[in-house]
Amino acid sequence: MIDLGEGVITLLDQRLLPAEERRLSLTSTEEVVRAIASLAIRGAPAIGVAGAMGVALAARRALDAGDDPAEAARAAAAALRVARPTAVNLGWAVDAQLARARDVAAHGPQRLVATLEDAARSLQGAEVRRCEQIGAHGRALIGRGARILTHCNTGALATGGYGTALGVIRAAHEADPTVRAVVDETRPLLQGARLTTWELGRLGIAYTLICDSMAASLMADGRVSDVIVGADRIAANGDVANKIGTYGLAVLAREHDVPFYVAAPTSTVDLSTPSGRDIAIEERSAEEVRGVQLEGRPAAPSDAPVANPAFDATPARLISAIITERGIHRPPFERTLVAALEAAES
Numbered sequence: 001m002i003d004l005g006e007g008v009i010t011l012l013d014q015r016l017l018p019a020e021e022r023r024l025s026l027t028s029t030e031e032v033v034r035a036i037a038s039l040a041i042r043g044a045p046a047i048g049v050a051g052a053m054g055v056a057l058a059a060r061r062a063l064d065a066g067d068d069p070a071e072a073a074r075a076a077a078a079a080l081r082v083a084r085p086t087a088v089n090l091g092w093a094v095d096a097q098l099a100r101a102r103d104v105a106a107h108g109p110q111r112l113v114a115t116l117e118d119a120a121r122s123l124q125g126a127e128v129r130r131c132e133q134i135g136a137h138g139r140a141l142i143g144r145g146a147r148i149l150t151h152c153n154t155g156a157l158a159t160g161g162y163g164t165a166l167g168v169i170r171a172a173h174e175a176d177p178t179v180r181a182v183v184d185e186t187r188p189l190l191q192g193a194r195l196t197t198w199e200l201g202r203l204g205i206a207y208t209l210i211c212d213s214m215a216a217s218l219m220a221d222g223r224v225s226d227v228i229v230g231a232d233r234i235a236a237n238g239d240v241a242n243k244i245g246t247y248g249l250a251v252l253a254r255e256h257d258v259p260f261y262v263a264a265p266t267s268t269v270d271l272s273t274p275s276g277r278d279i280a281i282e283e284r285s286a287e288e289v290r291g292v293q294l295e296g297r298p299a300a301p302s303d304a305p306v307a308n309p310a311f312d313a314t315p316a317r318l319i320s321a322i323i324t325e326r327g328i329h330r331p332p333f334e335r336t337l338v339a340a341l342e343a344a345e346s
Contacts, residue, residue, distance in 0.1 A: 001156055002041060004053040004120050007060050011050070013040045014157055018198040029058045029076040036083040036090070039189065043158020044232040044268055045127045048089030051080045052123050055097040056116035069109045073101050073116065085280045086241055086311045087232040088270040093123060128161035130265040133325035138168030138228070138263055139175055141321065141328065146172060146225045149182040149215060152243035153195035154230035154263070164263040165228040166199060168323065173205045181207040182224055184215060186243060188288045188308065212245055219256040227253045231264035231322075238316030238333025239276030240264075244309055250318035259320040266324045269337055276313030284308045 002011040009026040015038065016022050024040060026032050032054035035041050041050050058076030059069035077094040084090060097116055104115045142148065148169050152158075155166035163170060173179045181200055186192035193209055200207045210218065218224050227249055233241040240246070240262050253260040273279055286306035292299040300306075322329045326340040 002046065002049060002053065002124070002160060004056060004117060007057065007064065009050070009053050009057055011035065011041050012157070014042060014195060015040055017157075017194055026054075026057070028061070029054055029079055032057065032076075033079050033083045036080070042191070043153065044087040044089040044230070045131070045159040045164070045265060046157065047084060047087055048093035048267065049120070049124045049127060049160045051077075051083075051090045052093040052097050052116075052120040054080050055094050055101075056113070056120045059101070059113045059116050063109050063113050069113050070101055070105055073098060073112075084282060086282045087268075088234075088273075089232075089267050092267060092270075096123075124160045127159055127265060127267070130267070130325040131159050131162035131164055131167045134164055134263050134265065134323050135162065135167035135171030137325075137327050138261070138323040139171040141259070141261060141323070142168070142172040142176075142179065142226060144176050145178045146176075147180050147182055147223055148172070149184070149218070149224045149227045149249070149258075150196065151184045151192060151212075151227075151229050151246055151249055152186045153191040153199070155196060155199040157195055157199060158230065163199075164230045164265065165261075166196065168228050168261070168263050169200075169205065170203060173203075179205070181205055182218065183207050183209045184212050184245065184249075185209065186245065187212055188292065191243070215249055216252050216256075219252055219258055224256075224258055226259050226261065228261045228263055231262050231268050232311060233273065233279050234262070234264060234269045234322065234337070235273045235275045235279060235313075236269075236271045236334060236337070237275045238319060238322065238331065238337060239279075240314045240316075240319065240322075241276060241279045241281070241311045242314065244312050247312040247314045247318075250314045254318050260318060261321050261323060262314075262319055263323040266326060266341055269324070269341060271338065271341065276315065279311075279313055281312070282310040284310045
């Protein structure tokens with residue numbers, strides 16, 4: 001879905017799906033920032049990979065122009081880090097690139113550039129492997145004939161390969177082809193309707209698309225067995241920031257005794273953020289809400305006041321388990337997530 005060449009990043013433009021599959025070629029930091037901010041590429045792990053590639057791209061372009069690659073990497077990291085503030089993976093990835101640049105700076109500019117390019121490609125491969133492990137762990141939670149409700153898009157598009165919550169659905173379907181997905185539209189930008197259904201169709205996994213407002217009714221009727229979502233940031237106490245609407249699904253799942261799972265790599269866990277109250281929530285353009293069309297006509301007055309937070313924070317008390325590449329973590333997450341991260345570093 002995203003590739004780093006010599007002086008260019010190519011990626012599938014998610015804004016055009018499912019109608020058109022077009023790849024973008026990005027050759028500057030500004031273009032990478034715009035691609036992330038405009039959702040041409042989106043999903044916490046995927047924008048982390050894009051950020052790492054963006055730093056490497058800036059260093060390569062500087063080297064080719066006879067400029068200082070280290071300085072270019074620092075400038076690119078500063079611009080990329082703020083392109084989308086809620087997902088922790090973006091800042092984590094660009095900071096890791098800067099640390100590598102400092103480590104090899106004494107070996108010359110060519111070594112620095114090669115190191116950053118290799119690291120960016122390695123990160124993409126590592127995220128794919130982490131997602132595959134998440135799927136393997138998560139399928140143990142899924143019963144036969146499950147009807148799994150998912151929100152937004154958490155597949156290969158959002159992760160650079162395989163998927164987090166959608167990766168669990170993939171793995172469960174591989175073990176039991178009767179597993180089906182229930183897909184929220186995910187307003188206002190319809191990532192579920194546009195992207196998740198596109199991926200499920202390509203994977204041959206049966207699904208039902210619903211409006212976000214239909215989830216409660218389906219749960220009440222027993223037509224949802226599990227809810228699985230991804231995450232853009234997981235706080236130290238287990239609170240989870242994810243696409244707006246996730247919190248409401250967690251409340252509904254608790255009311256209807258439906259397990260509510262979060263699937264995310266450990267790169268999404270941010271132990272420096274104590275709780276969901278400390279997570280910066282991105283506010284996006286009002287036009288994303290006002291711009292909805294009904295039969296070609298605007299669905300709202302052009303001057304309608306709009307609130308458009310892109311994410312919400314789901315309290316840890318509503319989460320049945322968090323699935324990472326390290327396994328299945330149950331409450332209290334303050335202990336189980338920290339233990340998983342410590343084990344990964346040992």
